Amino acid sequence: MDDFLQATNIVHRFKKMPGGLLECLHAIQDFYGYVPKETINIMANGFNISRAEVHGVISYYHDFKTLPLGRNVVRVCQAEACQSMGSRELTSRIVDLLELDLGETNEEYTLDAAYCFGNCALSPNVEINGKLHPRVSPDKFEKLIKAGAL
Amino acid sequence: MINVYVPRDTASISMGADDVAACISALSTEINVIRNGTWGMTYLEPLVEVETNNGRVAYGPVSVADVSSLYAAGFLNGGDHLLFQGLTSEIDYLKKQERLTFARCGLIDPLSINDYKENDGFKGLEKALKLSSKEIVDEIITSGLRGRGGAAFPTGIKWNTVMEAEAEQKYICCNADEGDSGTFSDRILMESDPFCLIEGMTIAGLAVGATMGYIYLRSEYPLCKSILKKAIAIANINNYLGKNICGSGKYFDIEVRLGAGSYVCGEETAMLESLEGKRGMVRAKPPLPAHIGLFGKPTVINNVLSLASVPIILDKGGDHYANYGIGRSRGTIAFQITGNIKRGGLVEKAFGVNLGTLVNDFGGGTWSGKELKAIQVGGPLGAYLSRDDLELLLDYEAFSEVGAVLGHGGIVIFDETANMKDQAKFAFDFCAIESCGKCTPCRIGSTRGTELIENQDYELLEELCDLMDTSSLCAMGGMTPIPVKSALNKWPDDFKD
Numbered sequence: 001m002d003d004f005l006q007a008t009n010i011v012h013r014f015k016k017m018p019g020g021l022l023e024c025l026h027a028i029q030d031f032y033g034y035v036p037k038e039t040i041n042i043m044a045n046g047f048n049i050s051r052a053e054v055h056g057v058i059s060y061y062h063d064f065k066t067l068p069l070g071r072n073v074v075r076v077c078q079a080e081a082c083q084s085m086g087s088r089e090l091t092s093r094i095v096d097l098l099e100l101d102l103g104e105t106n107e108e109y110t111l112d113a114a115y116c117f118g119n120c121a122l123s124p125n126v127e128i129n130g131k132l133h134p135r136v137s138p139d140k141f142e143k144l145i146k147a148g149a150l
Numbered sequence: 151m152i153n154v155y156v157p158r159d160t161a162s163i164s165m166g167a168d169d170v171a172a173c174i175s176a177l178s179t180e181i182n183v184i185r186n187g188t189w190g191m192t193y194l195e196p197l198v199e200v201e202t203n204n205g206r207v208a209y210g211p212v213s214v215a216d217v218s219s220l221y222a223a224g225f226l227n228g229g230d231h232l233l234f235q236g237l238t239s240e241i242d243y244l245k246k247q248e249r250l251t252f253a254r255c256g257l258i259d260p261l262s263i264n265d266y267k268e269n270d271g272f273k274g275l276e277k278a279l280k281l282s283s284k285e286i287v288d289e290i291i292t293s294g295l296r297g298r299g300g301a302a303f304p305t306g307i308k309w310n311t312v313m314e315a316e317a318e319q320k321y322i323c324c325n326a327d328e329g330d331s332g333t334f335s336d337r338i339l340m341e342s343d344p345f346c347l348i349e350g351m352t353i354a355g356l357a358v359g360a361t362m363g364y365i366y367l368r369s370e371y372p373l374c375k376s377i378l379k380k381a382i383a384i385a386n387i388n389n390y391l392g393k394n395i396c397g398s399g400k401y402f403d404i405e406v407r408l409g410a411g412s413y414v415c416g417e418e419t420a421m422l423e424s425l426e427g428k429r430g431m432v433r434a435k436p437p438l439p440a441h442i443g444l445f446g447k448p449t450v451i452n453n454v455l456s457l458a459s460v461p462i463i464l465d466k467g468g469d470h471y472a473n474y475g476i477g478r479s480r481g482t483i484a485f486q487i488t489g490n491i492k493r494g495g496l497v498e499k500a501f502g503v504n505l506g507t508l509v510n511d512f513g514g515g516t517w518s519g520k521e522l523k524a525i526q527v528g529g530p531l532g533a534y535l536s537r538d539d540l541e542l543l544l545d546y547e548a549f550s551e552v553g554a555v556l557g558h559g560g561i562v563i564f565d566e567t568a569n570m571k572d573q574a575k576f577a578f579d580f581c582a583i584e585s586c587g588k589c590t591p592c593r594i595g596s597t598r599g600t601e602l603i604e605n606q607d608y609e610l611l612e613e614l615c616d617l618m619d620t621s622s623l624c625a626m627g628g629m630t631p632i633p634v635k636s637a638l639n640k641w642p643d644d645f646k647d
Contacts, residue, residue, distance in 0.1 A: 018445060019407075021427030026369075026408055047427075060429040061410035063369055079331030080526055083576070084489035084564045085517065115413060115580070117370050118334035119161050120486065120562070121192035121494025130372075132164040 006031055007039040011046035021047055021057055025064055034065040070110040074098065075127040078113045081120035086137070090124050093138035097145065151182045152226050153201040157256070158185040159341040160373050161334070166213055167196035173217045174198065181226070187342020189256030190496030191243050199238055202228040208235040243493065243512060248474060250482050251459045252335075252498045255342035260377060263384050266345045272390060274461030278353045279398050283313050286357040290460065292468030294480030299325055299416075299453030300528065300557035301625075302479075302546045308450060311440040312358040315448035320360035322351050323425065323444055323451045326367040326374070327409050327416040330529025332560030335484035336454035338496055340367075340374040343458070344381035348391065348404060350457035353464055354450055355402040363404040364444070366421050369411055378406050413530075413584040417624045418451045420586055431586045432624045453558070455484060476502035479545045487513045489526075489562035499544075506540030508561060520565040524573070524641075528557025530580055531629035533636035534573065555632065570641040574634045575603045581630040591618045592627025599634065608638065608645065 007028055014024035024043060028035050035058055044051040058064045076091050095101055100111040117125045122134035126141060133144065156162075156171040175183045191197060194210030198220075207228040209220060216233060223231040235241055238256075249255075258265035266272070278286050291306030312320060324347065328336040340347060351363045367375055382404050385391040393401050407425055409415050415424045419433035422444050443449025459481065463471045472480045479501035485508055488494050492514035499508075509515070509525060516522055525535045533554035535542065542548060549556045564573075578599035587593045595618045602611040615631035622628040638645055 019425050019427035022410060022424065023407065023427075026410070053428075056429050057427070061412050063410035079580075080530060080573070080576070081332045081489040081560075081562045083573070084562055084568065088572075114370065114411075115584075116329060116331045116333075117160075118328060118337040119164055120332045120334060120488035120560070121491070122161055122164065122195075123489060125164075132160065134161070134164045 004036070004038050004042060007036075007042050011039075011042050015046040021049075021054070022061075025058065025061075029064060034068050037066065067105065070105050070108050072108060072129055073110045073112065073127075075112045075114040076102070077115070077117055077123070077125045078102075079116045081116075082124035085123040085135075087124040090126070090136060090138050090141065094126075094141055097142065152180055153182050153184055154226070155184050155186045155199040155201075155206065157188045157196060158260075159188040159338060160371070161192050162188055162195040162197070163373070165195045165211065169214050170196050170198065170212050170217065173214050177217070177221055178226075184259055186258060187255050187260045188338055189238065189244055190252065190338055190498075191241065191493075192495040193493040194235065197235075197238075198225075200225055200228060204228070204237065206238045208238040208241065209233040210235055243495065243497075246512070247498050248482050248500050249498050250462050250471065250474070251346075251455055252339065252343070252484060252496070253462070254346065255338055258343070260342050260344055261380055261384065263345060263388055263390075266343075270462075270465060271345055272349055272396075272461075274464030275349050275353055275390070276396065277464045278356050279396055279400065283357050283359060286353065286464070287313055289464060289468045290357070293459075293463045293471040294468075294475070294478070295456060295459055295463065295471065296479070296546065297453055298455035298459070298483065298558065300330075300555070302556070305452060305456050308440055308452070309354065309357050311438070312360070312448045312450045315441055317448050319362070319445075319447045320358055321444045321447055321449040322354045322358070322360045322363035323421065323449055324351055324363065324365040324454055324457055325416065325418065325421055325451055326365050326371075326454050327421060328368060328371075328454070328558070329413040329416045330531075330558050330560050332488040332526065332562035333486050333529060333558045334488075335486055335496055335559060337371055337374055339454055339458050340371070341377055344378050345385065345390075346458045346461055347378075347454060348381060348385050350460035351404055352391065352395065352402045353460050354452065354457060356400060358448075358450055360450065361401045361403065363402065364425055365404060365406045366409060366415070366425055367406055368409045368416075375406060375408065382406070412586075413580075414586045414624075414626050417626060419624070421451070422449070429586070431588050432626075434623060474500035476500075476543070476545055477547055479547065483544070483556070483559050485544070485559045485561055487561050487563070490517045490565045491515070491563045492517050501545045503544055504540065505535065505542045505544060505561075508544070509540065509563060513563065516563060516565045518565045518567075520567065522563065523566045523568050524564040524570060524637075526562040526564070526573075526633065527560070528555040529560050530577065531555070531625060531632055532557050532560070533632050534570065534640065535636070536640050553632065553636070555629070570637040570644040571603065574637040574645075575600055577630050577633040578603065581626060585626060589621070589623035589627060591622045592624075592630070595622075595627060596630065599630070603645075606645070611638070
């Protein structure tokens with residue numbers, strides 16, 4: 001369907017920007033939802049670096065995904081402030097409910113760990129499809145799912 | 151028209167501020183809803199304010215369900231209501247603070263350059279434009295400002311080094327990779343007063359002779375990104391950035407660059423690698439970034455709050471700023487009271503207040519109502535303190551004397567249900583996940599540390615901690631032992647099973 005013409009355009013936009021590879025990867029991911037392996041070559045050519053170097057950058061950063069995500073993306077904060085408000089129990093309930101471990105994806109969901117959304121006075125925090133939900137108890141999470149918030 | 155303020159920062163929006171704003175706006179055509187930044191009283195968010203003849207009165211926390219009863223109670227005239235907090239400026243939480251860096255946060259519409267100018271905005275820059283580079287740097291040295299990111303290195307000395315370096319291109323890099331759990335002061339500043347950061351970076355550029363600035367922003371802060379980009383565009387149109395700053399012929403530009411979910415990229419040299427579009431691997435120092443920094447050029451790297459403190463220092467003078475604080479910790483620092491706490495939020499105070507004041511007087515004790523157990527100050531690499539430490543003064547030196555760190559001012563409260571062995575183990579787990587992998591003590595030590603805690607081999611654990619402390623390349627591996635050792639020393643019973 002897509003011959004990655006868009007990826008070529010995106011790379012063209014960023015290749016002259018000093019240190020532009022990260023910005024380019026964000027743009028690729030924004031467009032495709034992940035970083036398709038077919039785009040690695042295009043980036044390597046555009047930035048005049050090796051494919052290994054592009055791959056190295058992709059694999060280094062938690063944000064960049066190399067496979068398509070589920071229809072809904074759930075990110076649960078695992079850091080200390082949220083721990084102090086019960087994120088461990090919350091996480092295990094979410095793992096049970098979605099039948100996924102942190103870092104796993106199925107067609108419906110992607111479940112991921114996050115390390116701080118900067119909303120630590122309103123812990124614990126869960127981000128669902130880009131929307132941040134504060135003070136999430138296990139019951140509140142279940143309600144969010146059942147109410148079709150996902 | 152009646153002016154009603156509804157904040158638009160990440161915390162208030164997460165609590166439903168957008169819906170509240172829409173709901174209030176629909177009440178009457180006489181209402182003018184202004185989306186201000188946040189005052190940082192997060193426990194009252196969304197904090198709705200109404201402008202009255204006596205000043206701005208506050209109601210909070212307001213949900214959509216409260217709007218009709220607020221209207222019935224005459225909140226548009228400052229009427230009494232269950233959520234009535236009185237005059238905003240008289241709320242104890244705010245009144246007891248010393249607001250220098252955050253003076254405009256909450257007060258103004260973050261993207262109104264007129265609001266900014268009417269409240270002392272760009273006064274520092276206008277002064278700086280009349281001074282020589284050396285005079286600007288001297289003013290910062292006089293202020294005693296130290297890096298607010300956590301390392302507390304004197305900002306003026308850093309600037310001086312870059313100023314004296316000879317190069318055809320220099321850079322200002324703003325570290326906005328606020329990754330520590332329990333911190334959000336950079337976020338509040340960027341969302342509530344972005345022109346302040348822009349002004350601070352521009353002054354830094356004038357001081358050291360840099361014409362280009364980068365803000366390295368963490369990807370978890372999408373709202374900051376859009377606000378900063380708009381603010382930069384507005385500043386450009388109004389000649390506060392660009393080719394001819396305030397008609398002076400001086401040039402400075404700022405670009406926002408997004409991180410990608412790596413904690414260690416908050417370390418300054420890893421941040422430079424990331425800005426260059428590479429893996430965020432820590433660089434060995436020397437050479438200092440002040441000599442060989444971004445793209446190999448002399449570079450000032452400062453935290454958001456260090457840079458945002460610069461405008462008021464230039465405006466009011468270094469002496470004025472240095473009048474606040476104690477010992478070698480001059481000025482104010484933004485504390486963030488978070489975790490298991492009743493009244494969480496941002497508190498800007500002069501150095502020297504004690505920990506108990508923040509936890510109890512401001513914070514109001516634990517959210518759960520259970521006994522306070524531990525307080526982690528300074529992020530994931532900071533020590534766990536106990537109830538016995540509440541008298542401790544918040545000052546860089548007082549903290550390092552007891553093996554703790556003030557860091558970026560994050561304070562996370564835990565109640566008695568916390569298990570400190572779990573917390574110590576998490577410190578290693580986190581280090582294993584986030585280590586850049588360049589040096590062995592951090593890359594391997596973190597995983598070995600988790601195993602040693604699981605196997606309860608605490609003698610070897612002490613040795614490992616010493617090794618990581620002395621042999622790691624950066625603070626990630628070097629400071630991970632701090633939370634571990636403090637937990638082990640203060641709560642040995644938690645480690646017995």
